[in-house]
Amino acid sequence: xxxxxxxxxxxxxxxxxxxxxxxxxxxxxxxxxxxxxxxxxxxxxxxxxxxxxxxxxxxxxxxxxxxxxxxxxxxxxxxxxxxxxxxxxxxxxxxxxxxxxxxxxxxxxxxxxxxxxxxxxxxxxxxxxxxxxxxxxxxxxxxxxxxxxxxxxxxxxxxxxxxxxxxxxxxxxxxxxxxxxxxxxxxxxxxxxxxxxxxxxxxxxxxxxxxxxxxxxxxxxxxxxxxxxxxxxxxxxxxxxxxxxxxxxxxxxxxxxxxxxxxxxxxxxxxxxxxxxxxxxxxxxxxxxxxxxxxxxxxxxxxxxxxxxxxxxxxxxxxxxxxxxxxxxxxxxxxxxxxxxxxxxxxxxxxxxxxxxxxxxxxxxxxxxxxxxxxxxxxxxxxxxxxxxxxxxxxxxxxxxxxxxxxxxxxxxxxxxxxxxxxxxxxxxxxxxxxxxxxxxxxxxxxxxxxxxxxxxxxxxxxxxxxxxxxxxxxxxxxxxxxxxxxxxxxxxxxxxxxxxxxxxxxxxxxxxxxxxxxxxxxxxxxxxxxxxxxxxxxxxx
Amino acid sequence: xxxxxxxxxxxxxxxxxxxxxxxxxxxxxxxxxxxxxxxxxxxxxxxxxxxxxxxxxxxxxxxxxxxxxxxxxxxxxxxxxxxxxxxxxxxxxxxxxxxxxxxxxxxxxxxxxxxxxxxxxxxxxxxxxxxxxxxxxxxxxxxxxxxxxxxxxxxxxxxxxxxxxxxxxxxxxxxxxxxxxxxxxxxxxxxxxxxxxxxxxxxxxxxxxxxxxxxxxxxxxxxxxxxxxxxxxxxxxxxxxxxxxxxxxxxxxxxxxxxxxxxxxxxxxxxxxxxxxxxxxxxxxxxxxxxxxxxxxxxxxxxxxxxxxxxxxxxxxxxxxxxxxxxxxxxxxxxxxxxxxxxxxxxxxxxxx
Numbered sequence: 001x002x003x004x005x006x007x008x009x010x011x012x013x014x015x016x017x018x019x020x021x022x023x024x025x026x027x028x029x030x031x032x033x034x035x036x037x038x039x040x041x042x043x044x045x046x047x048x049x050x051x052x053x054x055x056x057x058x059x060x061x062x063x064x065x066x067x068x069x070x071x072x073x074x075x076x077x078x079x080x081x082x083x084x085x086x087x088x089x090x091x092x093x094x095x096x097x098x099x100x101x102x103x104x105x106x107x108x109x110x111x112x113x114x115x116x117x118x119x120x121x122x123x124x125x126x127x128x129x130x131x132x133x134x135x136x137x138x139x140x141x142x143x144x145x146x147x148x149x150x151x152x153x154x155x156x157x158x159x160x161x162x163x164x165x166x167x168x169x170x171x172x173x174x175x176x177x178x179x180x181x182x183x184x185x186x187x188x189x190x191x192x193x194x195x196x197x198x199x200x201x202x203x204x205x206x207x208x209x210x211x212x213x214x215x216x217x218x219x220x221x222x223x224x225x226x227x228x229x230x231x232x233x234x235x236x237x238x239x240x241x242x243x244x245x246x247x248x249x250x251x252x253x254x255x256x257x258x259x260x261x262x263x264x265x266x267x268x269x270x271x272x273x274x275x276x277x278x279x280x281x282x283x284x285x286x287x288x289x290x291x292x293x294x295x296x297x298x299x300x301x302x303x304x305x306x307x308x309x310x311x312x313x314x315x316x317x318x319x320x321x322x323x324x325x326x327x328x329x330x331x332x333x334x335x336x337x338x339x340x341x342x343x344x345x346x347x348x349x350x351x352x353x354x355x356x357x358x359x360x361x362x363x364x365x366x367x368x369x370x371x372x373x374x375x376x377x378x379x380x381x382x383x384x385x386x387x388x389x390x391x392x393x394x395x396x397x398x399x400x401x402x403x404x405x406x407x408x409x410x411x412x413x414x415x416x417x418x419x420x421x422x423x424x425x426x427x428x429x430x431x432x433x434x435x436x437x438x439x440x441x442x443x444x445x446x447x448x449x450x451x452x453x454x455x456x457x458x459x460x461x462x463x464x465x466x467x468x469x470x471x472x473x474x475x476x477x478x479x480x481x482x483x484x485x486x487x488x489x490x491x492x493x494x495x496x497x498x499x500x501x502x503x504x505x506x507x508x509x510x511x512x513x514x515x516x517x518x519x520x521x522x523x524x525x526x527x528x529x530x531x532x533x534x535x536x537x538x539x540x541x542x
Numbered sequence: 543x544x545x546x547x548x549x550x551x552x553x554x555x556x557x558x559x560x561x562x563x564x565x566x567x568x569x570x571x572x573x574x575x576x577x578x579x580x581x582x583x584x585x586x587x588x589x590x591x592x593x594x595x596x597x598x599x600x601x602x603x604x605x606x607x608x609x610x611x612x613x614x615x616x617x618x619x620x621x622x623x624x625x626x627x628x629x630x631x632x633x634x635x636x637x638x639x640x641x642x643x644x645x646x647x648x649x650x651x652x653x654x655x656x657x658x659x660x661x662x663x664x665x666x667x668x669x670x671x672x673x674x675x676x677x678x679x680x681x682x683x684x685x686x687x688x689x690x691x692x693x694x695x696x697x698x699x700x701x702x703x704x705x706x707x708x709x710x711x712x713x714x715x716x717x718x719x720x721x722x723x724x725x726x727x728x729x730x731x732x733x734x735x736x737x738x739x740x741x742x743x744x745x746x747x748x749x750x751x752x753x754x755x756x757x758x759x760x761x762x763x764x765x766x767x768x769x770x771x772x773x774x775x776x777x778x779x780x781x782x783x784x785x786x787x788x789x790x791x792x793x794x795x796x797x798x799x800x801x802x803x804x805x806x807x808x809x810x811x812x813x814x815x816x817x818x819x820x821x822x823x824x825x826x827x828x829x830x831x832x833x834x835x836x837x838x839x840x841x842x843x844x845x846x847x848x849x850x851x852x853x854x855x856x857x858x859x860x861x862x863x864x865x866x867x868x869x870x871x872x873x874x875x876x877x878x879x880x881x882x883x884x885x886x887x888x889x890x891x892x893x894x895x
Contacts, residue, residue: 029855029873030827036834042878063853063875084826147697147724147742201813201894208812213802235812294893296816479892480834486823488800495799 009069009107015098015460016077018067024089027063031081031090036469036481039068039075040090065090071104078455078462078471094460101383112383113289115465115475116456117280117420117446118375120387125375125423126394126532130433133526133541136513143510150506151516153221154440156245156271157183157340157367159412164364181364182340184270187214187222188517189431189501191494192418192445193247193273193344195229196254197288197297197308198379198465200482203452203474203490210494212240218495220502223270225443228286228310230254230300233261242267245342248331249275250285251310253301259334271367272331272341276314276323279372279393279419281385282346285310289380291468294477320357328365342368347391347419355400359409368414370443371397375420375458377446379475380466393419394437398536401438401520410520414440422447423458427497428504437536438520449474451497452490543598544574550582550606559584559608567591576601583608583628588621588638590614609647612640617657617679629666632659635682641766648691654682654701662767667691667718673728675700681728685763687772689734692718698787699727704759706776707734715739722785730785731756733776739785742793746784753779817894829856833872835887839863843884850876850885 011017018040032040043066046059067075081090104112136142143150158181168177191211196204211224221243228249235241236258246269248255277283288297288308298305317323323343331341343366345354351371358366373393378386397417404410417439421430431442449456453472456462465475473485509515512524526541527533533540546569550562557565562584566577570591575598579587588602589612602621604611610630612621617637626644635654642650645663653672656679669690675681682701687708694717695703707716715721715737722730723740731752736745748756760777764770811819824832844863851859854876858869877885 027855027875029871029875032875033827033834033871033873038835042873042875044878063878080826144697144724147740149720149723201817201819205812209799209803209807212807213799216806217796217802232812232815234808234810234815238808238812240808296813296894299816477893479894480824480828480832480890482894483822483824483832484826484828487821488798488803489823491803492799 009071009103011067011069012095012097013099013103014067014069014074015095015100016075017093017095018065018075018081019091019093020065021089022062022064024087025065026087026089028086030084030086031065034080034084034471036080036471036476036478037076037078037464037467038073040065040081041068042066071107074100076462076464077460078464080455080471113287113380113466114383114386114463115378115380115467116386116463117377117458118386118390119458119460119463121375121458123392125420126392126536127430127433128424129529129532130525130527130536130538132432132436132508132512132524133539134524135511140513143513143515145503145506145510148510148515150509150514152187152502152505152509153185154188154517154519155183155411155414156186156223156342156441157181157414158361158364159183159414160364161409161412181367182338183367184223184340185221186270186441187220188435188439188441188505189222189427189498190245190416190441190443191222191224191448192443193225193227193245193275194379194445194448195227195247195286195288196231196300197229197292197294197477198227199449199474200470200476200485201296202482202485202487203449206452206485206487206490207448207494208235208240208244209487209491210498211243213491213495214498215243218499220498222498225273227445228253228275229288229297230257232300233257236261237264237266239267241265241269244269245271245273247273247275249310250312250314251301251308253303253308253310256302257300268335268339270339272334272339273368273370274314274323274327274331274341274343276343277312277346277348277372278344278378279346279374279376279390280378281381282348282374282389282391283312284381284385285312287378287380287466289466289468292379292475292477297477320354324358324361324363324366328361329363332365337365340367341365342370342414342416344370344372347371347373347393347396349391351391351396352399352403355413355415356403358413359404359407361413366413368416368440369400370416370418371400373417373419375423376418376444377420377449378465393417394434395535397434397439398437402537405438405520410438411440416441416443418443418445420444420446422450426501426504428501428508431501432505432508432518433525436518436521436524437538438522440517440519448494451493452485453493543576544572545576545578546574547578547580549580550584551580556582557584559586563587570594570600575599577603579604579607581605581607586610586613588612588615588619588640590616592616592618611642612638612659615640615657626663631661632657632684635659637679639766643767645688650686651682651684651703654684656680656682658683658762659685660763660766661686662769664688665690665694667693668696669694670698670703670730671696673698673701673703675728683759685759687763687767687769689713689716690718690721692720693723694718694721695725695728695730695785696722697724697726698722698730701728702755703728703730703732704756704763705730705732705734707732707781708772708776710734722787725785725787727787732783732785733781736783736785743785743787744792746786748779748782748784752784756782819894827871827873829869829871830867831890831892833867833870833890835872835874836867836890837865837870837872837874837876837885838888839865840884840886843882845882845884847881849879849881853879
């Protein structure tokens with residue numbers, strides 16, 4: 001029924017309008033059946049019998065498709081109805097007049113929660129203002145991306161500076177004699193950390209399968225970070241765990257199973273990532289809404305079915321120094337100092353202080369610094385955090401890298417940068433530019449969702465991961481929805497995307513004459529934006 | 543046949559490459575065809591020239607040349623280098639016979655497109671790179687008695703190379719390391735161990751026509767380099783391999799991820815011990831268990847108007863109001879048209895067990 005009073009929620013308040021063409025509709029019902037949000041429904045409307053003069057007041061009833069007008073069941077613009085309609089009778093249109101975000105707060109008295117990513121993008125991307133402008137022509141050996149070999153590996157783990165290495169002689173040989181911190185040489189792009197729970201079991205396993213395939217079949221040493229939602233014992237006890245970076249965040253979910261599995265593990269994991277914060281919602285802890293806390297999620301996390309709000313901080317840590325002493329030490333000790341341990345924080349005005357502090361790590365146990373920028377994705381967050389907090393990745397990565405350079409300590413704690421990478425479709429371009437600015441590697445989670453079939457975008461489309469009603473079966477624990485996801489197809493697409501990205505990375509390396517990763521090679525970058533040039537200390541061109 | 547000797551050093555002064563080449567060219571114009579060049583590192587000797595009388599052959603006997611001996615040399619040219627030569631011997635060779643009685647520097651036979659190059663020693667890195675074959679001309683042949691440096695035969699597009707692997711006992715690969723990168727055409731025959739070869743080629747055994755080619759060619763080659771005595775040693779075909787490029791189809795052949803999932807992944811899936819998943823994939827408007835909502839019928843409210851039956855788009859409701867779940871997609875048309883709310887839709891949001 002249409003609104004009859006001004007204060008009632010009405011169609012024009014909603015962010016998306018489903019445009020319906022009655023003349024094309026054959027009333028097959030598929031659009032209604034496909035809509036996971038129940039945003040559309042069949043309805044009976046009355047029509048005046050056409051052209052009738054004698055039967056003046058006679059009305060006939062017809063079935064039409066109508067939009068639900070409610071906070072709970074409003075259209076998210078995902079477009080499944082358009083996809084499934086055999087006749088193109090429905091189209092989803094953005095409603096520029098929408099007052100939804102005001103109405104919701106006014107009606108409910110609570111903050112808006114969302115999944116996905118920030119939808120308030122006013123600044124444009126710095127990375128898109130940068131081009132790879134130092135092309136190798138006669139100055140360096142020219143390389144061919146297709147045919148030549150490139151070393152696309154980066155260290156994950158603490159790198160000691162030369163002055164910390166001890167040497168001794170043994171007979172006529174010089175032998176390096178320092179106990180070295182663990183270090184794994186890995187592909188510079190890490191599959192970002194999305195937890196079991198935030199994504200469906202099929203999505204999570206598809207990522208793990210793709211990681212296994214990329215390593216074992218393609219020889220591309222991609223590592224996957226598990227996120228903090230526990231890890232299946234079967235994976236822990238398999239050989240594939242060596243491609244996994246285990247995460248511990250403030251919820252500490254699932255670590256009891258890891259500890260339990262330890263005696264049966266045949267391989268060490270690739271690393272451990274201590275998550276302090278994330279770029280999409282800096283200052284917040286993890287958030288998993290009750291409707292996604294399925295039974296197996298309850299088991300693996302050791303919690304009941306409830307909204308799982310992880311604390312915004314690790315509760316035993318009160319300072320950077322204490323983090324190093326306690327958290328890094330414990331996580332290094334977990335696998336008897338064989339597995340490198342890194343930390344992930346949201347990019348922030350304070351990031352350089354943190355990085356500088358870590359660089360002073362006296363125990364050589366800080367194995368990496370993950371810096372996550374504001375365009376990152378998340379399974380659930382308050383809209384206020386998503387849209388109004390955070391710090392772009394590019395300048396902060398640069399600040400941290402240059403801070404290390406000024407101390408002559410670049411590369412000692414590898415930096416990994418993330419936050420909305422691949423937003424323009426090319427992960428390789430973003431990765432290459434960030435590596436030139438000083439990153440040892442990059443990571444992304446939200447791009448993996450898009451590769452898997454996520455229909456969301458940065459302009460409000462869908463972004464409903466928090467509801468558990470993900471129409472693509474990616475960010476859902478509902479059986480019907482999750483089973484929409486073809487695990488093999490997703491794994492294959494992930495593999496394909498990484499293979500394409502691997503080639504594109506080599507394309508850029510070849511053009512710049514680099515056969516190994518150009519970490520910190522900011523001379524390869526140019527920009528026509530003077531401010532960007534000044535801020536990042538790269539060449540201004542016009 | 544008019545013969546002449548040209549000196550690379552005149553009056554104790556080395557003459558420039560330009561002057562040497564121009565003086566050779568002037569003699570060719572005068573009808574000379576047989577040259578003895580006592581070079582002093584001058585480049586490009588023997589290239590891009592032809593006898594005044596096209597029935598005659600230009601012959602160059604060279605000592606101490608610089609780079610690019612026989613560069614852009616044409617058919618009707620025969621070049622013999624007495625001793626070793628630096629880089630780029632036979633660069634863009636277009637039909638000459640070039641014999642090097644010694645070793646060659648890097649990129650020997652680079653881009654050779656026709657003619658024969660015979661080397662009695664070793665050749666350097668990137669040798670044979672970009673060799674090609676134009677079917678209007680005889681294919682280029684590149685015969686090497688010993689071995690090549692690394693990165694050889696990069697981007698090779700055609701022609702034949704024969705690397706005989708003689709005197710290579712201390713060498714772990716007669717083609718060096720990472721050879722054949724980007725090779726798309728041509729054939730390499732080689733004798734002895736091969737290591738670190740690019741993945742875009744395959745190593746096969748010889749067939750009868752390969753053996754015939756090698757048998758006939760070896761005679762020519764060994765005669766050219768004055769090593770006829772090695773014939774029996776080199777024609778033990780059990781020691782030979784043949785390298786040809788993979789076809790584009792072969793190159794992209796990777797098992798699908800689904801095969802990896804089925805055969806190599808953790809058995810039963812990583813969630814298999816606590817989730818039962820049949821890995822079925824539901825359509826968007828799925829039937830049966832895939833329905834997001836299921837209709838429930840209440841006989842007490844039903845007035846048998848049959849509007850539900852007539853309006854069901856999937857013809858899923860039988861006369862007794864039972865629902866055929868293989869047809870029903872949960873569209874809720876039945877509940878919408880029912881005048882008595884006898885049909886209600888129930889959310890099917892099941893959790894995995």
